[in-house]
Amino acid sequence: MSEGVSRYVTVTELGRVLRPPTLGWLDLELTERCNNDCRHCCINLPLDDADARAGEMSTERIKAILDEAVDLGLLVLRITGGEPLVRDDFEEIYLYARRLGLSVILCTNARRVTPQLSRVFAEIPPLRPVQVTVYGMSEASYEAMTRRKGSFAEFRRGIDLLVQASIPLTLSGAFRPPYLEEMRALRDWAAELPNVVGTPNQVMFYDLRWRRESPSRNRSIAELRAVPEEVLEAGVLVAGHEPVTLEFCRKFIGPGGEKVFSCGIGQRPCVDEYSFLQPCDALRQPSLTYDLAAGSLRDAVTVAFPRLLDTRATDPLYLERCARCFLMGLCQQCPARSYSEHGVLDRPVEYQCEVAQAQARRMGLLKSGERPWEVNDWKERIACLTE
Numbered sequence: 001m002s003e004g005v006s007r008y009v010t011v012t013e014l015g016r017v018l019r020p021p022t023l024g025w026l027d028l029e030l031t032e033r034c035n036n037d038c039r040h041c042c043i044n045l046p047l048d049d050a051d052a053r054a055g056e057m058s059t060e061r062i063k064a065i066l067d068e069a070v071d072l073g074l075l076v077l078r079i080t081g082g083e084p085l086v087r088d089d090f091e092e093i094y095l096y097a098r099r100l101g102l103s104v105i106l107c108t109n110a111r112r113v114t115p116q117l118s119r120v121f122a123e124i125p126p127l128r129p130v131q132v133t134v135y136g137m138s139e140a141s142y143e144a145m146t147r148r149k150g151s152f153a154e155f156r157r158g159i160d161l162l163v164q165a166s167i168p169l170t171l172s173g174a175f176r177p178p179y180l181e182e183m184r185a186l187r188d189w190a191a192e193l194p195n196v197v198g199t200p201n202q203v204m205f206y207d208l209r210w211r212r213e214s215p216s217r218n219r220s221i222a223e224l225r226a227v228p229e230e231v232l233e234a235g236v237l238v239a240g241h242e243p244v245t246l247e248f249c250r251k252f253i254g255p256g257g258e259k260v261f262s263c264g265i266g267q268r269p270c271v272d273e274y275s276f277l278q279p280c281d282a283l284r285q286p287s288l289t290y291d292l293a294a295g296s297l298r299d300a301v302t303v304a305f306p307r308l309l310d311t312r313a314t315d316p317l318y319l320e321r322c323a324r325c326f327l328m329g330l331c332q333q334c335p336a337r338s339y340s341e342h343g344v345l346d347r348p349v350e351y352q353c354e355v356a357q358a359q360a361r362r363m364g365l366l367k368s369g370e371r372p373w374e375v376n377d378w379k380e381r382i383a384c385l386t387e
Contacts, residue, residue, distance in 0.1 A: 021073025023301050027270035027281045028066075030090065031056055031082040035111055036146040038135065040174060040224050042207040042282075042340070044082055056273040059089045063096050065271055068297045070100050076128070078105040080281065082273075085112035091120060103127035109135070110158030111151055122165040129168040129197045132159065136175060137185040145176050163195055171200040179204060179226060204230070205332060205355065208340040210284040218340075225351060228358030249365075249382050252329030255373075256322055258312045260335050260346050266305025279305050282336035285345065313346040321348050326378035327366070331356035 033052055034044040045052045057065075066077070077097050084090055085108055097104050104126040121130070134155075136142030142152040162169060171190050175182040183202050190196045204226040208218040256262055263280075270281040277290040277300050288308065290300040313319055322333060332352045335345040342349075360366035365381050375381075 021075060023069055023072040023074050023269075023297070025076045025078070025268045026069050026074055027078045027080060027268060028062070029080050029082070029270055029272045029281065030062075030084040030087050030093070031273050033086055034081060034083040034109075035086055036083065036109060036135070036148050036151060038146055038174070039176075039220050040145070040203075040206045042210050042221070047086060052273075056087075057275050059092060061275060062093055065275075065292065065297065066097055066100060066102075070102070072298060072301065075103060076105065077102045078107065080107040083109055083112070085117075091117060094120070094126075095124065098124050098126070105129070105131060107131045107133070108158075109133055109146075109151075109155060110162065111154040113158030113161050115161060118161040118165040118167065121162070121167045125167070129170045130162060131170050131172065132162075133203075134171055134173050134186055134200070137182050137189065141176065141182060145174070159193075163193055166195055169193070169196050170198055171196060173200055173202040175202070176224060177226065177230075179230060205351070207282060207337060210282055210336070210340055212284075212340060212343060222351075228355045232358060232362050246382075246385050249330075249363075249385060253326060253365075253378070253382060254329060255324050255326055256328035258319065258323050259309070260311040260313050261308055262328075263334060265308050265335075266301060269301060269305065279308060280336060282334075283339060285335075285339045311345070315344065315346040317348055318346040321353075321371075321373045322346075323373075325373040326375055327356045327360050327372045330359060 031052070032043055032045040033047050033049055034041070035047050036044070037046070038044065066074075069077075079090075079094070079097075084106065087093075094104060094106075105128040106126060108130065110130075110132045134142075135145035136152070139152040142155065143149060146152075159169075171186065173183055173186045179202065183200075186200050186202075190200045206221050206225050208221055212218075266279045268280055270278040271292065272278060275292045277292050277297065278284060279288055290304050292300070295304075313323060322328060325331070332355070333349050337349050337352060338345050338347050341347070357366060357372060360372065361368065364385065365378070366372055366375070372378075
């Protein structure tokens with residue numbers, strides 16, 4: 001091991017390992033700007049958006065937040081965007097995080113991976129696979145999604161550099177319909193790459209705009225969503241985009257009750273590019289956003305966010321359906337999606353409901369025409385399932 005590597009990876013983490021961290025995971029969103037213009041994206045802004053760039057945190061501000069996070073026991077930092085590599089200071093931020101002893105997950109489209117950056121990753125590994133989103137398996141399909149000429153060649157060059165540097169990767173597909181041919185091609189390609197970890201998943205559900213700033217973009221995103229039958233045919237099932245096992249059903253399926261947050265809210269918070277902390281990366285409800293410039297990371301994760309756990313639903317439709325529905329553990333319904341769809345935290349998202357019910361029918365948990373919030377013998381149905 002070279003001196004350069006040891007200087008980063010032997011930073012002592014013993015104290016954080018021996019005691020449970022107050023904050024074990026943090027998402028860091030460096031920018032909303034992106035060098036792609038994907039129609040499906042829930043967060044992206046144009047690369048040349050001057051207002052967005054002017055409002056982004058400085059390098060020093062980001063370092064100060066990371067210092068505070070490490071004092072709270074931080075172990076894993078997920079760096080995301082937008083496209084984080086469009087920031088000129090990405091390498092400096094990455095090296096600072098690794099110098100603090102953090103494992104880093106980079107989420108990227110790989111277009112701005114350079115020989116210099118791949119050498120940095122090889123010399124000072126992120127310790128977690130780099131997460132690369134793939135928008136198409138051909139130049140035509142890729143650039144139809146990204147709406148940027150030349151983006152496919154840059155993406156492939158970035159992947160080649162990461163492969164040559166032996167950097168572990170995970171791949172995720174975000175395609176336009178029809179999905180199946182692209183998904184099969186992605187899986188075949190991933191199987192040929194020596195450093196891909198696991199099987200690629202496929203984003204087919206597409207969240208609406210997290211900040212609810214563009215109804216027209218929301219309509220465009222909704223048009224790309226897969227119908228439930230396509231999801232099932234593709235073998236991409238709802239819970240975590242993986243096949244749902246009998247063990248999963250026994251552990252997690254059951255009525256959600258009146259509590260709005262059943263997801264461990266605040267355990268994986270997200271610092272956005274403007275120095276605001278969100279309870280999770282997808283939940284941008286303004287009243288739940290914590291201004292780090294006026295408070296502290298410790299106060300947010302130990303006082304402000306834990307209070308949210310007691311939030312109770314008041315929406316009549318939610319109380320009638322979601323609170324009583326035994327498929328809640330199978331469903332992607334959550335306060336973040338409810339907010340992006342409806343502007344409130346506790347209203348059913350019809351699309352997520354349809355997908356969950358389709359999957360339950362395929363598994364034999366739900367009969368045709370049944371409404372899952374009216375099913376009382378769901379425990380018996382789960383008990384009858386076989387692997």
